Amino acid sequence: ELTMPMYTESSPQIGMRPYFIEFLSVVSNSCNLCPTARHLAVYLFDIVMDRCDITVKELQVVSLVCLLLASKFEDNQVKVPKLQYLNHLAHLCNVDVVLNKQDLRRIEKVLLENFQWNLCLPTAAHYIDYYLCASVGANDRHNGWPVASLAKIKPLLEKYAYFFLDLSLQDHTFLHFRPSVIAAASVCAARICMQVSPMWSKELELTTWYFWEDLAQCTEMMLMYYNYVVKEASNTNQQAIIQKQEHEAVGNLSHQPAAEVFFQQSSYKPLDQHSATFSLFRSPVPDLCSAYRDSLQAHRPSDLLAGSADSSLYSYTARPASLRPSVQTLPVQAPMAVQVP
Structure with missing residues (x-):
């Protein structure tokens, strides 16, 4: 490294x-x-x-x-x-x-x-499987209770960890962290989303040689992006629902000109960007990959990869300020809850 x-x-x-x-x-x-x-x-x-x-x-x-x-x-x-x-x-x-x-x-x-004929370059993906061996242990707690079944919770935690690992590819600022830090932070972010406590266990410290303080900034960035992806996916789904309602309303109005149409307001509440970072993660996401894919499609112009150099490209500087790395570590509050069958 x-x-x-x-x-x-x-x-x-x-x-x-x-x-x-x-x-x-x-x-x-x-x-x-x-x-x-x-x-x-x-x-x-x-x-x-x-x-x-x-x-x-x-x-x-x-x-x-x-x-x-x-x-x-x-x-x-x-x-x-x-x-x-x-x-x-x-x-x-x-x-x-x-x-x-x-x-x-x-x-x-x-x-x-x-590259001087050398492709032996470690990436976060080279570390993640080793770190996942200690991702959850018998002494950990889930939702404040002892882990009932490691065989059930571990695969779901691994899914979250790989999601955060791939999420780190989407912004070049993660390149300023060591690959081993990114892999460890992916496991840590997965534990937070799964509400596994402590956030970083002694076993993980011994496995990775990293303490929580070493991972705080990278984990914070991952959780910020996670919230942003979920929010964008939710907005995309809302727009699709509204368009469908409008289409149905137009059809109804063509047959009943005097009828009033009321559009149901979305139940999604925008997250407060000024609150503590980890307090943003309060509700589970049924399908992380689907949410991630929807958020990417929301920003993807049809002709970009064909060679267009439009000035409206979604760049790092255009992202919300809350998604840029911060030197300060924000306080940790209650993470989102995930039901494990």
Whole structure:
């Protein structure tokens, strides 16, 4: 970790990063690549984008080559995507890129030389499985009560941890944390959302060699993003419901001109951005992956990956101030509750 390339946030295309990361996630999921391959591909892409001032079209090519290199290094050979399949996926994602074998080999060589032929770069995905071995123990408590069944609560906690792990890919500011810190903070955030106490156990301290104070800032950022993703997904669902109600109302009005139509107000209450960070997480999310996917689709322009450089790109500077890292650690209050069958 100490010898990894330094990230400087100097890329002029940094505002487009969320959409390239989404593209890499879509392609890696379509190819059924392992998490370590996906995280390594994102890291390679971040370093290349940070070091080189290249065009959007070149970044599209680089993203695919980074994914290929990462899959060859981390995943099973049978899972390495074929060139024809990658071109097909790029076309489905409106990416105007067609790679041939000669260009692929040339760019692979350039990237490998850029990394001095060393792809042994640790990512958070390399640590998470080891840390999850101590994610919950017999001495922990769930909702204030002793854990009734480790076999039931552990898989759900792992799901939360992997959700936070992938959430860390969505913003470049997480690159300022060590990968091992991100992995440990993912487990810690999962315990908070699951209302497992203590937030960071002695067993986890011995396993990770990190104390709560070492993880507080990274965990705080993850929980802030988690709240933001849930809020965006809720707003997206509300808009869809309102549009459906309006459509039905228009149909009713065409048959009954004098009828009054009342739209039911949403039961979702906006969260107070000025309250303590951890007090925001009060209600469970039935499907984390669905909420995350809905929030990404809410911001994704149709022609962005095709090479558009619209100035309205969702960039880090345009995000709410509450999502930017803070040096101060906010007080911890009651986390959200999750029912474990």
